[in-house]
Amino acid sequence: MLQVGVMGMGNKPIQIDREDIALVVPGGTRINLATQKALQEEAADVRRYFQEASIVQDPIEGYFVGSERVQRLGFFAPPTTRITYEQVTVDPSTLALGYLFFRAPADTFAEGRYTLEIFNKEVDVKLPLYLPASKAPKLGKDKDGKTIPW
16 A cells, blocks of 8 residues: 555646556566455455554645645545546646555565556656665765755
């Protein structure tokens, strides 16, 4: 379960389909988003995941400058509470917030560097992340002396 925020840049809206999102695990295997049906069938208590996440989550809206409207990134929802969507549209003033679920290979996520990818004809995003977060490399400087985020 990853909490994410997505906002467009540029002058036109960006459409992101469910199949545009993947997680690349250490070793290079690419995992597509779980389906809503698989989430309901395989996660013992999905409602509890959503409830616990809503309590402990970091309010990430503040990381996005210029958003005038916030919408739900509705690829997933607790069973029987909301409809789910196959597509979301964002632009420079619209922020979509929500959770992404992936099925762990071999029923566990190994320690290491992962890459969250969003790719289609309009966008190519690769966001690295580390599990556990405490294993992420420290912020450093590149050869020009500028700080690099990862």
